[in-house]
Amino acid sequence: MTQPVLSAEKVVKGYTLGGETIPVLRGVDFQVHAGEMVALLGASGAGKSTLLHVLGLLDPPDSGRILLAGQPVHDLPIRERAAIRHRQIGFVFQFYHLIPELTALQNVLLGRMMLTRPLAWLRERRAARARAVQLLESVGLGKRLRHRPAQLSGGERQRVAIARALIARPRVILADEPTGNLDSHTAAEVLEILFRIHREEGISFVLVTHNAELAARCHRIVRMKDGLVLG
Amino acid sequence: MYRLFLALHYLLSRPIHLLGMGGVMLGVWALILVVSIFSGFLREVRAHVQSATSDLTVFRLRWPTTYRGLEQRLAEDANVAATAPRLVWYGLLHPIERPGAAPAPQEDLPTRADARFVSLIGIDPASERPVSGIERWLGDVTEPRLRVAQPADPLPRNAELPGILLSRTRMQRENLVAGARVRLTLARMNAVNGEQQLHFLDREFQVAGAFTTKHVGFDESNAFVPIDTLRAMLAEGEGAVVNEVAVRLVDPADARATVERVRRALLRDHPGVMVMTWEQRNEIYLQAIGHQGSIMKLILFVIMVVATFLVFATLSMMVVEKTRDIGILTAMGATPAGVLQVFLTCGLAVTTVGTVLGILAGCLSAFYLDAFRSWMKAAFGIDLFPTSVYHLERVPYDLDPLWIAQVVGASLVLGLLAAGIPAWRAARHDPLRSLRYE
Ligand SMILES: Nc1ncnc2c1ncn2[C@@H]1O[C@H](COP(=O)(O)OP(=O)(O)O)[C@@H](O)[C@H]1O
Numbered sequence: 001m002t003q004p005v006l007s008a009e010k011v012v013k014g015y016t017l018g019g020e021t022i023p024v025l026r027g028v029d030f031q032v033h034a035g036e037m038v039a040l041l042g043a044s045g046a047g048k049s050t051l052l053h054v055l056g057l058l059d060p061p062d063s064g065r066i067l068l069a070g071q072p073v074h075d076l077p078i079r080e081r082a083a084i085r086h087r088q089i090g091f092v093f094q095f096y097h098l099i100p101e102l103t104a105l106q107n108v109l110l111g112r113m114m115l116t117r118p119l120a121w122l123r124e125r126r127a128a129r130a131r132a133v134q135l136l137e138s139v140g141l142g143k144r145l146r147h148r149p150a151q152l153s154g155g156e157r158q159r160v161a162i163a164r165a166l167i168a169r170p171r172v173i174l175a176d177e178p179t180g181n182l183d184s185h186t187a188a189e190v191l192e193i194l195f196r197i198h199r200e201e202g203i204s205f206v207l208v209t210h211n212a213e214l215a216a217r218c219h220r221i222v223r224m225k226d227g228l229v230l231g
Numbered sequence: 232m233y234r235l236f237l238a239l240h241y242l243l244s245r246p247i248h249l250l251g252m253g254g255v256m257l258g259v260w261a262l263i264l265v266v267s268i269f270s271g272f273l274r275e276v277r278a279h280v281q282s283a284t285s286d287l288t289v290f291r292l293r294w295p296t297t298y299r300g301l302e303q304r305l306a307e308d309a310n311v312a313a314t315a316p317r318l319v320w321y322g323l324l325h326p327i328e329r330p331g332a333a334p335a336p337q338e339d340l341p342t343r344a345d346a347r348f349v350s351l352i353g354i355d356p357a358s359e360r361p362v363s364g365i366e367r368w369l370g371d372v373t374e375p376r377l378r379v380a381q382p383a384d385p386l387p388r389n390a391e392l393p394g395i396l397l398s399r400t401r402m403q404r405e406n407l408v409a410g411a412r413v414r415l416t417l418a419r420m421n422a423v424n425g426e427q428q429l430h431f432l433d434r435e436f437q438v439a440g441a442f443t444t445k446h447v448g449f450d451e452s453n454a455f456v457p458i459d460t461l462r463a464m465l466a467e468g469e470g471a472v473v474n475e476v477a478v479r480l481v482d483p484a485d486a487r488a489t490v491e492r493v494r495r496a497l498l499r500d501h502p503g504v505m506v507m508t509w510e511q512r513n514e515i516y517l518q519a520i521g522h523q524g525s526i527m528k529l530i531l532f533v534i535m536v537v538a539t540f541l542v543f544a545t546l547s548m549m550v551v552e553k554t555r556d557i558g559i560l561t562a563m564g565a566t567p568a569g570v571l572q573v574f575l576t577c578g579l580a581v582t583t584v585g586t587v588l589g590i591l592a593g594c595l596s597a598f599y600l601d602a603f604r605s606w607m608k609a610a611f612g613i614d615l616f617p618t619s620v621y622h623l624e625r626v627p628y629d630l631d632p633l634w635i636a637q638v639v640g641a642s643l644v645l646g647l648l649a650a651g652i653p654a655w656r657a658a659r660h661d662p663l664r665s666l667r668y669e
């Protein structure tokens with residue numbers, strides 16, 4: 001078996017509310033391998049989003065480890081964790097989270113300039129732009145480059161968000177109910193794009209979904225219940 | 232790069248920030264323009280005061296002090312170029328006759344109810360000329376009816392009556408012309424049988440002509456008479472008495488050090504003597520004007536504070552709105568420090584642009600103020616700055632780079648505060664909150 005790209009070992013995570021700790025993840029083991037597409041299923045409140053945040057180094061675990069290509073990364077300094085998020089991990093969320101002031105193209109470019117210094121950006125700008133345009137074309141938005149999120153439909157916004165997650169060439173994409181807010185027809189379109197990207201780019205995916213049919217198309221299904229991964 | 236990029240786009244899509252920028256601009260503009268006019272004005276006033284005062288003045292001399300010994304002592308100092316004896320006294324001036332003017336009904340009133348207080352300076356014109364600006368003060372009077380007949384010898388000894396030089400403003404106000412006769416009343420204490428008694432002295436003078444310095448306060452109170460005449464009235468038989476000596480320096484820049492040296496040299500023979508530079512002599516007057524300047528700066532600074540609140544308010548509003556973006560920015564690789572910098576950049580950009588525009592506006596309006604004033608006067612008959620009151624030819628201004636730097640510094644510090652607080656709040660916002668709840 002190959003080494004997992006990203007894995008969680010015995011991750012425990014709880015939230016303290018009014019002096020009382022609510023356990024959300026209660027010793028989760030989870031791996032995603034290179035080029036693998038994992039579906040993460042579970043009832044609402046099972047802890048899927050929390051696991052994704054912990055895996056994506058957005059939220060530190062209370063105990064347990066997060067390994068990236070075999071290396072523990074959960075206790076790295078804040079700047080290094082931010083850099084890993086930028087270089088290795090792409091996020092897609094249910095609610096797109098596009099910046100309303102920026103055009104589709106600028107939103108995608110933003111995903112590329114997070115760690116670049118202004119002077120270096122002057123040199124990299126052209127290449128980055130060309131790639132952003134190419135990504136937007138590949139998700140079918142080649143004609144909507146200059147539109148702002150408010151001028152785009154839900155499906156189009158999510159496609160911009162997918163292009164943005166891809167521009168820094170991550171190893172893993174963590175997608176939290178990416179179609180949860182879309183009607184079934186649009187959702188199908190967006191999912192086709194995700195599967196195509198997976199095929200073409202060989203990026204690993206963790207896909208949180210409620211859709212059993214969609215889960216069936218993934219390599220592996222992981223079910224969660226009450227903060228635990230089921231056998 | 233994302234910090235600059237986001238800050239720019241956040242700002243550009245929110246015209247409300249123009250409000251804060253305009254406020255900062257207004258504050259900087261006012262601080263630069265008004266203060267530069269004021270310091271220009273202060274510079275002119277100082278020059279005027281200086282032109283009416285000798286480099287050094289020696290005073291508080293014991294009565295009777297004769298000039299000769301003093302003159303020699305003073306001449307020993309290397310920085311002393313020339314000295315002039317003065318006898319300063321106070322009196323009441325009463326016009327008797329105004330040639331060319333209609334006789335006023337109260338002219339024969341024995342009460343002298345229209346007598347005016349005057350500070351008399353007894354001078355020796357020949358010694359005075361190299362020390363003070365008296366030649367210029369006389370020459371600057373252009374009205375033929377007020378001018379001194381012989382500027383080279385303004386107070387001739389052999390005249391029928393002793394001469395008196397009055398200020399142009401006084402002559403105009405009293406409706407006097409050269410040649411008019413006036414009466415002076417002086418008083419001094421005399422010991423009579425061991426008892427101090429006040430004695431009045433009365434003498435007629437003929438107005439020799441007018442003088443004018445640019446120091447309004449000096450002209451307002453002073454008049455010149457021949458020192459010999461004054462001595463004859465006040466110090467009969469006491470010799471060449473002086474109670475003040477005007478000194479011209481070789482190097483006026485070295486005045487402060489010279490004051491100390493001269494004072495020490497004189498102190499042995501003249502206990503209690505005081506020596507002052509022109510600046511020290513007018514210190515209270517100059518300081519009073521300077522204080523007005525400080526108060527004005529304080530008032531204008533309030534505009535800056537208000538502008539800072541504007542920046543703070545608009546930026547806080549924006550941060551509340553933009554906390555939604557913090558989640559995705561963090562997911563893409565931003566740190567709290569990076570988030571802080573995004574909003575700090577916004578605030579600093581607003582302040583910096585406002586400050587730069589304010590400096591430009593301030594400098595340009597100072598340059599073109601006089602043109603603007605002339606235009607206002609020609610077009611609407613409104614004189615914004617009555618310059619003639621202060622003997623100014625134009626609206627003065629003094630653009631002091633240090634002051635501009637101070638304004639810039641203050642503005643940036645305020646901007647940093649205004650931006651820092653909302654930016655700090657943004658940085659402390661939990662990015663997961665933005666991601667979980669839409
Ligand atoms: N910040 C928080 N404070 C308290 N409880 C939280 C917080 N975030 C998540 N939870 C709780 O953790 C549990 C799991 O949430 P989540 O991971 O979003 O589940 P899922 O994505 O599977 O629906 C829920 O019961 C939720 O109420």
Ligand SMILES: [Mg+2]
Binds near residue numbers: 048049050176
């Ligand atoms: Mg969830």
